[in-house]
Amino acid sequence: MFSKNIQNLKTSPVRELIPYSKKAKDAGVDIIHLNIGQPDLETPKEFFEAIENFGERTIAYSDSSGRKELIDSIKKYYNNLGINYENDEILITAGGSEALLFTLMTLFNAGEEVLIPEPYYANYNSFFAMLGIKVVGIPTKFEENFKLPEKSVIENLITEKTKAIMFSNPGNPTGSVYSKDELLMLNEISKDRNLFLISDEVYREFIYDGKDTVSCGTFVDNLDRIILIDSISKRFSTCGARVGTILNKNKEFMSYILKLCQSRLSISTLDMVGAEALYRCMGKDYYEAVNKKYMERRDFLYEGLNKIDGVVLNKPEGAFYCIVELPVKDATDFSKWLLGEFSYDNSTVMLAPAKGFYQNEELGLNKIRISYALELDRLEKAIKIIDLGLKKYNNK
Ligand SMILES: Cc1ncc(COP(=O)(O)O)c(C=O)c1O
Structure with missing residues (x-):
């Protein structure tokens, strides 16, 4: 049934x-x-103040792609990190969770494969199961703090059904952070084998001891294939305000994501008002x-x-x-x-x-x-x- x-x-x-x-x-x-x-x-008070000062008398649907003011401030936040995305390369979603779901819906047919270092964030499994995506685990070792294996190990897991490599960095549940070299290696594989790289960076600010890592958004030679997943949940202690982001430069990919956004009309207008203030006001x-x-x-x-x-x-x-x-x-x-x-x-x-x-x-x-x-x-x-x-x- x-x-x-x-x-x-x-x-x-x-x-x-x-x-x-x-x-x-x-x-x-x-x-x-x-x-x-x-x-x-x-949660920083700026979030609540912005909502209190929301001057409109009706809570209307917002643009399906997200409020322009929020997209502008996210664009600036990325600019400050030395990463450049244009407004139409940024779409706002109901949390990182919807960003992940829409991304997977857009890339995968049932039966196709995703490569993912394990252990990985368990909620990914719901999305994989919902869409009939086959998970192929990239082995990592507890004793090596979950660092990625050699390039050849990953390449040997690729089949004609592999569509993407997906990971979270910094990692949930491992707490490990991939080095710039490890990420560059994944970027090379993505380019050589024409695979999407889904980089879930919702913990971007939580990196300790000055560990040498980068956002995959800095790999400017491959931004058509790199899909950045982001969220305000952890960054600003706002898990219950459902605001996430997909960033990508592939126009066709983004047009499909936009259609999915249009199908659910809008995310919470007030959550976006609060999120905009946070991105605008919170700094280094x-x-x-x-x-x-x-x-x-x-x-x-x-x-x-x-x-x-x-x-x-x-x-x-x-x-x-x-x-x-x-x-x-x-x-x-x-x-x-x-x-x-x-x-x-x-x-x-x-x-x-x-x-x-x-x-x-x-x-x-x-x-x-x-x-x-x-x-x-x-x-x-x-x-x-x-x-x-x-x-x-x-x-x-
Ligand atoms: C790795 C990872 N990605 C994405 C999410 C989704 O977060 P949200 O939907 O609240 O943005 C979480 C939440 O715990 C997470 O740990």
């Missing part, structure tokens, strides 16, 4: 845990959420202050987890995630146990088992993904709970 593609939708890696977390919550246990990639910082100081805050949390988490016997992790280079290997056989079972049977000071933690981020789930079996978008005191307590929990779980 229902479509095969819909029935094939994979569910989120934490879905299995939800009944356990609900039970713990109902029992009055405070749950520290290390499973959610939602920044907790305050803001990005630096946010970066500093997340780097502090990164350092705190990394040092704390490293002290726990048997816990292994790479130092995250960007975004606000990391994959952590635990001294357990099955991290999903441990995560359920933490929610269902363990608490410290009436608190416990909710983790995201890492297997759901892999095509080859075996690779993620003893690992979790942690999101450290939390205040230090919450992180401190979470680390303590993981430490005590592991000791008790392993002595059961």
Whole structure:
């Protein structure tokens, strides 16, 4: 009765845990959420002020392509990064999620293949399943902080059905950042084999220790094939204001995306009004202050987890995630146990088992993904709970 593609939708890696977390919550246990990639910082006041000052009496549909004022300010934001896109090369979408969905709808027929380094952002799976896209994982190693393999390894995965290489940089769920050389290598493959490069850069400002990387928007020899995916969700702590962006210089591609935008008429006018103010008002100081805050949390988490016997992790280079290997056989079972049977000071933690981020789930079996978008005191307590929990779980 229902479509095969819909029935094939994979569910989120934490879905299995939800009944356990609900039970713990109902029992009055405070749950520290290390499973959610939602920044907790305050949204800058400029967002709200712009909406309060919206002078029109009717909230009308906006242009399907996005409000011109917003596109102008995004163009300027990119100009400041040394990247040049014209207004008709920028389309506004309902979050990065719609940007991804529209991009995949435009590029792929069912049965065609996407190359993607794994582990990868699990929500991509919903889009792949919906559209019947076959995922071909590019292998990376936890021990090497998920850096890309040799060019020949990637080239050997290409078939006549491969349409695109897709990745997020900085990476969710890995917290790793590709070097400029790794990205140049992907750019070479894209040009040589005529593949689109879908570069999801929603965590662009979250790069630590001055790691040498670039936006794929700087590869000016290939901007017809490079599709940049962007969003205000993480950049400005505005996950609930659904404003994303697709940037590309291929006129035919953009004309199809525009048709998709027209089919859903408009995104939220007020969200775009707020987003425009953010792009216009927030500058280097803001990005630096946010970066500093997340780097502090990164350092705190990394040092704390490293002290726990048997816990292994790479130092995250960007975004606000990391994959952590635990001294357990099955991290999903441990995560359920933490929610269902363990608490410290009436608190416990909710983790995201890492297997759901892999095509080859075996690779993620003893690992979790942690999101450290939390205040230090919450992180401190979470680390303590993981430490005590592991000791008790392993002595059961
Ligand atoms: C890698 C990556 N891309 C895209 C998104 C989509 O974000 P949004 O739809 O809120 O812009 C997320 C959200 O967590 C993400 O982690």
